[in-house]
Structures are given as structure tokens and as C-alpha cells.
Amino acid sequence: MKTTSWKYEDGKLKCDSITIDESSIIIKVLYSCICGTDIHNIEKFAREEVDGVYLGHEFIGEIINSDSKSKLKMGDKVIVNPGVNCGKCVYCKQGYDTYCLNRKTYGMSSSSDMLGGFSKFLKLNNDTKLHVLPPNVNLRNAVLIEPISVVLKALNILSNNTKISEKKIAIVGLGPIGIITNLLLKKFKPQKIVSFEIEKFRIDKSIEFFNIDAMEVSSAFFHEKNKFDIVIDCSGTVSGWNTCFDVIKKGGVLMEIGQFVSGNKLYFDPSVICKKDLKVLGSSLGDDIYYSDALSIINEFDNELNMLITHEFKFNELNDAFEKVIEKTCFKVVINNEK
Numbered sequence: 001m002k003t004t005s006w007k008y009e010d011g012k013l014k015c016d017s018i019t020i021d022e023s024s025i026i027i028k029v030l031y032s033c034i035c036g037t038d039i040h041n042i043e044k045f046a047r048e049e050v051d052g053v054y055l056g057h058e059f060i061g062e063i064i065n066s067d068s069k070s071k072l073k074m075g076d077k078v079i080v081n082p083g084v085n086c087g088k089c090v091y092c093k094q095g096y097d098t099y100c101l102n103r104k105t106y107g108m109s110s111s112s113d114m115l116g117g118f119s120k121f122l123k124l125n126n127d128t129k130l131h132v133l134p135p136n137v138n139l140r141n142a143v144l145i146e147p148i149s150v151v152l153k154a155l156n157i158l159s160n161n162t163k164i165s166e167k168k169i170a171i172v173g174l175g176p177i178g179i180i181t182n183l184l185l186k187k188f189k190p191q192k193i194v195s196f197e198i199e200k201f202r203i204d205k206s207i208e209f210f211n212i213d214a215m216e217v218s219s220a221f222f223h224e225k226n227k228f229d230i231v232i233d234c235s236g237t238v239s240g241w242n243t244c245f246d247v248i249k250k251g252g253v254l255m256e257i258g259q260f261v262s263g264n265k266l267y268f269d270p271s272v273i274c275k276k277d278l279k280v281l282g283s284s285l286g287d288d289i290y291y292s293d294a295l296s297i298i299n300e301f302d303n304e305l306n307m308l309i310t311h312e313f314k315f316n317e318l319n320d321a322f323e324k325v326i327e328k329t330c331f332k333v334v335i336n337n338e339k
Helices: 036-048 145-161 176-188 200-210 238-247 271-275 288-308 315-327
Strands: 002-009 012-019 025-033 053-055 058-065 077-081 121-124 129-132 168-172 192-196 228-233 248-256 279-282 309-314 332-336
Touching: 002 036, 002 121, 012 315, 025 077, 036 053, 036 315, 058 145, 077 145, 077 288, 129 288, 145 176, 145 228, 145 248, 145 279, 145 288, 168 176, 168 238, 176 192, 176 200, 176 288, 200 288, 228 238, 238 248, 288 309, 309 315, 315 332
Parallel strands: 168 192, 168 228, 228 248, 248 279, 309 332
Antiparallel strands: 002 012, 002 053, 025 058, 025 121, 025 332, 058 077, 077 129
């Protein structure tokens, strides 16, 4: 059968027509959404003159073709964990889901055998991890399970390394990951959460939609009495990273969640870590267990996730959707393949 898939090639996004092997498990993509990592990757591909990458790693779909070995049924709605592990490297053998040295990812591959979520249909590798969505889940919101899984893993690492309750916490960056971090942190009952952002749209809408204590960085927070016990970077930017070290108190804990733009130059004096006696933690990707956890709590945040998705585009409007994300006058932008 034929499918259409968006590909970054020759410095722009364009559609490819591809033939899919009909003996494979095939899904019809229902919703996909643009991640900050997609923007970072395009910047990286342009800088490194990399061409021919199929994009989109946050997506849900409907099973339209299965096989005799699969427990999946025709019509099942599924969330796709985009990472496919080799199962053979030292990390896979130790059970580390996201550390695979040969990991392949839907939405980050140049192979037409592994298309991205910005496709009408795509076939699935036999080792793909899938989670069937229950009928009571809002399908459009379910496309956010991947970023929710990322935050759940990061907060688990954080809570295993320091006490979160009754602590003053700063979140740097109010993109979708920053908003989700705000929402999920509340269950730990910290003393205070303050979020820093440089984009006016995100500050204003974070306050209006989510009642978040959001602001630009003020010199007031550079005074020691106002600094934070825990700082979480959700920005993945040079300015955000510098803000983290400006507002963290001595003996504090820094968690890096934001995917830093590869290739950006960061001028940083590592002695600050020693002088401030800081603990620095990192987290990337959500292990498959966190997809299950995200699925179990997603209905608790139905209203908030509805507001987090600020824009919806048709499949053939992907270029316009990317422009909207680059403008930063949005939170999450969804592609509705039904339109």
C-alpha cells in the first residue's frame, strides 16, 4: 500500500510517497505533534548538512493491519514508544531501556523502513513497544504521553536523589515540558514553584491557563535569600542554563531535562559546581514503564492538556505548523491526520 510521509531534505520539509510492505503491522496515524527536539534536529541537520530524515516521534495511531504473532487487534488505538532497541548491546542486556547503543527512533531515521509520525500510514518494526489506549482516553491528549513519560522519569530520578517536599523549586523554560513539569511536581507538595521564561506569550498564558507563578528573571533572584533549593532546566538553551546557575543556592540540586541544542556553544566555568557544592542530574527519554505510568494518570490532567494543545493543523499544513512552533507563540502544536 502507499503512504505519504514528511521528510527533511535539501534544507526543507517535503512529502515523500512510499510503498509499505502489507505483511507488516501497519498503523494509520491519527495524531502527531511537534516536539522541541524536532526543531533542534532541523537546526542540527541544517548545520551539519544532513539530508533525508523522516520526522515526528510523538504520535498515536490505529492498527489497520496486524499479523498472526501479534496480540494487537484491528482497530486498536495505540501510543508508539518511538525508540527501538537492539537487545544485544551491554545496556540492553542490563535492562536499561533508553541507553541502547544502537537505538533506532521513529522520526529520526533516514530509512523509509522506519518512517516518522508525520506520515499518513507507517509500518512498525516487530520490536516496537506499543501501549493500547483504553476507550476513555482523549485521543488528541494521548499524543502527549511521550513528553509526560519524559517528565515522569526525570522527577523519579530527582526524588531518588533529594527530598522535594517543602523545597523551593525553580523551573527554567515554559515550553510544553516546563508546563508538564509544573503540573506533575505539585503531587510532591514543594514549598514553592517559580517558573522563569523569556517569551511573553508563554509567561502570560502559563499564568492564565495553568495558574503558574511565571515571570522573567529578575535581579531580585540573584540575592542569596531568594535562591532555590532545586532548579529544573526545561529550556535546553544557553540562556536557560546560565539562569539555572544564577538562581540556584549553595548545596542545591540541578536537574537537566531540556534537550540542549547540539552544536550550540556554552561558555561555562565548571568550578561553579564545586564552589556551590551542587548536585547535577540529567535525564533523557522515558523508559517504557513510564509510558504505562503516563497512561494511568493522563485523565487526571485532561483539562490542562486540552489547554496545553494551543494549535491544531491539517496533515498538509506541516510547514505552517513548524513555523508556528518556531515563532514560540504556542505551547503544543498537534497535527490531525483526520483533517
